[in-house]
Amino acid sequence: MxxxxxxxxxxxxxxxxxxxxxxxxxxxxxxxxxxxxxxxxxxxxxxxxxxxxxxxxxxxxxxxxxxxxxxxxxxxxxxxxxxxxxxxxxxxxxxxxxxxxxxxxxxxxxxxxxxxxxxxxxxxxxxxxxxxxxxxxxxxxxxxxxxGLPIVIIAVAFLAYAYWGRQMPGFLIHPGVNVDTLVQSLFFTTQGILGTPIGVSATYIFLFLLFGAFLVKTGVGQYFNDLALVVAGRRIGGPAKVAIFSSALQGTVSGSSVANVVTSGSFTIPMMKRLGYSKNFAGAVEASSSTGGQIMPPIMGAAAFLMVEFIGVSYWTIAKAAIIPAILYFSGIWIMTHFQAKRTGLRGLQKEEMPNKKEVLQNLYLLLPILAMVFYLSSGLSIMRAAIYGIITCILVGLLRKERYRHLYPIVFAAAFVAYIIYGAVTSGISIETALIVAALVTVIVSYFFDENFIDTIQALVEGARTALSVIAATAAAGIIVAVVTKTGLGLSLANSLVDLANEKLLLTLFFTMIASLILGMGAPTTANYIITSTIAAPAIILLGVNDLSAHMFVFYFGIMADITPPVALAAFAAAGMSGGRPIATGVNAAKLAIAAFIIPYMFVLEPRLLLYDIDGNYLHVVWIFITAFLGMISIGAGIIGYWYRKLYIVERLLAVAGGLVLIYPEVWSGITGIIIFAALIAIQYFVKRSEWNVPVKKPSS
Incomplete structure (x- = not known):
């Protein structure tokens, strides 16, 4: 462009x-x-x-x-x-x-x-x-x-509950906690403000926020947009698909749905409007795509790092578990924008509106930090080591931006690395990671004499710390809630009550948990929302025999989806502010486009192997479930938009949605039934289309 x-x-x-x-x-x-x-x-x-x-x-x-x-x-x-x-x-x-x-x-x-x-x-x-x-x-x-105020109100309500426990009704009653004991629990133990949530912030989250800041300084944000244009710009409804692709990639840089919307939306929303998408739909595409960035591996939202501590698995296990759900989520949005573009006859971008493909492909090296992070996480490195190595990789990739000095940096880095290894061997010996860190620092310092990379490094350190401030506050406040839940036994009481309310029916318990997560997510950031729901709601699902990973991923997903769920849908409201559309209408459209996110969590609770968890070598079954789920998303997308190969009649739309739901249900019998419905719908459309082509045209009488 x-x-x-x-x-x-x-x-x-x-x-x-x-x-x-x-x-x-x-x-x-x-x-x-x-x-x-x-x-x-x-x-x-x-x-x-x-x-x-x-x-x-x-x-x-x-x-x-x-x-x-x-x-x-x-x-x-x-x-x-x-x-x-x-x-x-x-x-x-x-x-x-x-x-x-x-x-x-x-x-x-x-x-x-x-x-x-x-x-x-x-x-x-x-x-x-x-x-x-x-x-x-x-x-x-x-x-x-x-x-914001909502999470503070929740925390204060929990403090009041802890103190006035004797006056609580029914299952909420407890002996009460005096003020001295409450203060001692909240600040002088590792179960309150200084508990696991802020511990994760102090170890994992901060470092990955720094990694995101360094990624931005390498210029990877703009590169995501250019790469998305090359991949999707010329296709039907190209700008919308560019928004989906770039927002999925931007999610690796920004942990905030709103920031993601504004960063990539300033580029994609005007393009969508210019080519014919309505204001509400253009904003909805960007909002739903940007919100999904937090569930996009390898670097997900901050809550994913909390999950590591809460359920005791490696981060790579969580990132791997998110792969299939993320593919289905973004595929669902892509499919519906494709059908919408076909329905309204929207074209892709013209050749002169596209960036230079050769130049974009020449800069593929900017993706090295993300690819390196996948390698670091999958190789068994600790999360902290992976983050530090990722930051070093960002620094080195950033040094490659200046072509006139590019040949110097590998030489400087190699010289510093070898020199420090020799020094360590001569003295008391050093670790490889220490040598890498020193070599990177030497290279950055040397680069200061040639260009602005040193300044970029300092700015990344500052911006990463500033980004972390809200996470620190949210995790500290959430620690107050966790301490009260632990001290009063509220978590188990609420879990049992939720199961009783659902009459011990899993699907009903999941539905109530979904509603709770969405409501909490309207007033709390994803991190705090996950901490609260994983403490209160997830145990109810686990009580019914669901494994920990599926239960925690379930509440994690719906906490994120609150950003596009009316009436309080901050990501959708931000997108509406950019597109000029109506906030609630944009939110409704965004929730409709992200329908996959409201279905997929039920899928992986019913079939945990979708999370690539406890597969036992049964990969063919996982492939079968993925294929049927993907076909289900096509069918549901067509039914919701009202267009497939042609405009669908109301009966066809209902049948498409029903067939899609059957396809998504993770059972062999449902997959076979859904495929039959899917094939029938295609045949009906093909037959009707052919019959319409073959209708003889009457010549006008003279």
């Missing part, structure tokens, strides 16, 4: 940022100037350096590491995020300085008092109580600023 056309169609960076801030509170931070901007800049940089150091060399006690992680987050949140929409976006309010200082005290308390706290064996002093109470208040306020 020509530069003039690209500039005409895209929103400016300022317009994109305004949309992100409107619909995504995580991006609504201050733009500081002067000395405070420098202090915050170096604070973010120090945060990233600390995380990289501890991931590579650190051997810090769990409570201390998580406390420092929380302290960094609280200080930076109160300096960067204003208290309200009316607050200044360029200056820090006086009370935010006080809150930032208190955040520093909270973060430093465990490192300073570690030996004393351990020696107290679960008892807390008056000072402990004061600091713990301040920590709870600061976490709730930081969460309100970065994530």
């Amino acid at each position: 020509s530069d003039k056309l690209a500039q005409a169609e895209r929103l400016t960076e300022e317009q994109q940022q305004q949309l992100i801030e409107k619909y995504d509170s995580e991006s609504n931070f201050r733009r500081l100037a002067g000395i405070m901007s420098i202090i915050v800049f170096y604070g973010l940089l120090a945060f990233s350096i600390y995380q990289l150091y501890t991931a590579t060399y650190g051997n810090i006690p769990t409570q201390i590491h998580r406390s420092i992680h929380l302290g960094f987050g609280l200080v930076l949140i109160f300096l960067l995020f204003p208290a309200s929409k009316k607050s200044s976006r360029t200056r820090i309010a006086w009370y935010d300085y006080i809150l930032a200082i208190l955040g520093f005290v909270v973060g430093a308390y465990w490192p300073v008092m570690y030996n004393d706290i351990i020696a107290q064996a679960g008892q807390i002093t008056t000072l402990d109580f004061i600091v713990g109470s301040i920590a709870i208040i600061l976490v709730l306020e930081a969460t309100r600023r970065t994530v």
Whole structure:
């Protein structure tokens, strides 16, 4: 596509940022100037350096590491995020300085008092109580600023439930937890604020957010759009398919549905509108595709890393489990946009609107970090090592962007690597990963004298840390909820009640769990939503004999789909803001396009082998289920859009949807029945079409 056309169609960076801030509170931070901007800049940089150091060399006690992680987050949140929409976006309010200082005290308390706290064996002093109470208040306020009010309301409701347990009705009643015990559980154990959620943030999530920031700096975001144009631009309804393809790839960079919508939608939505897609449909395609980025392996949403800890499997197991569902999800959207394009006669892009294919293919090396990450994760490396190696790969790939110096970087890297290996051999010996890290750093420092790659590296470290702030707040707040659930036994009570409400019927229990996940997802980010539903709702599914992976993936999926499910569908609302369409109508269309996401979770609960889990060598059965499910998506897509080889009559549409559902149901008998219906529908369309062609045309009488 020509530069003039690209500039005409895209929103400016300022317009994109305004949309992100409107619909995504995580991006609504201050733009500081002067000395405070420098202090915050170096604070973010120090945060990233600390995380990289501890991931590579650190051997810090769990409570201390998580406390420092929380302290960094609280200080930076109160300096960067204003208290309200009316607050200044360029200056820090006086009370935010006080809150930032208190955040520093909270973060430093465990490192300073570690030996004393351990020696107290679960008892807390008056000072402990004061600091713990301040920590709870600061976490709730930081969460309100970065994530929004709904999850704060949920956390406060859980705290009230813990205290007033004796007054609760029915199965909710419990002895109650006094304030001292509550504070002790929330801040002085590893089951509350400093529990598993923030532990995952401090180890895995932060590093992968850094990896995403480094990917952006390599220019891979724009490359995704260019590659998508080459692959899909000339096809029927090309711009919509470009949106699907690029958004699926962008999901590896952005963990936010809204940010994904704005980033790729500024490019794809104007193209779709220009070629004839309605405003509502264009926005819906982008919203549904961008939301699906969080379920797209190899790098999924932050909640996927929490799943590693919650169910005790490797990240590669989770990424592998997401492959078939992700293919079916994006295939479903692709199929429906294809039928919509055929129904309305929409063309693809013209040759002059396309980027230079040769240049795009020459830059395939930009995908190396993602391919390398697949290799690192599948080779058995730990998640932290895979993330660090991924960041190093991004740095090295970024160095290749400048053609005039490109020949120097391999030489510098190889020289640094060999020199450090020799040095290690002469002295006490070093590990290969240490040599790789040092070689990468030397190469980056040398590159500073030739181009801006060194500056890009620093900016990636800063932006990655800033992106992590909302995750820190959300996981800390979710830790409060988990602590209450654990302390009061609420999780088991709710699970049993949910099963009783469904009369121990699996499908009904799944339906109630889906509704709960969607409702929670309307007010909480995916990370917090998953923590809550995996604590409360997933156990109900597990009680009915479903394996842990399927149960947790089920709530994970529906927590994500809340972003496109009306009435509160933030990704759809952001897309509507870009397309000029109606928010609710865009949300309805997005949910319709993403119908696969509302069906697939039921499939892998009923047939766990769709998650490539516990296959026992029965790969042919998995292939059979995948093929029938794919055919089912074609049939359902045709039925919903109302077009296949021609426009469908209402009876044909109903039959297509019913046949698709039968195909998707993971049983041999249903697959065979569905294929018969599928073939019959094609035959009917072919027959009717042929008969229409053969109708003799009457000549007009003279």
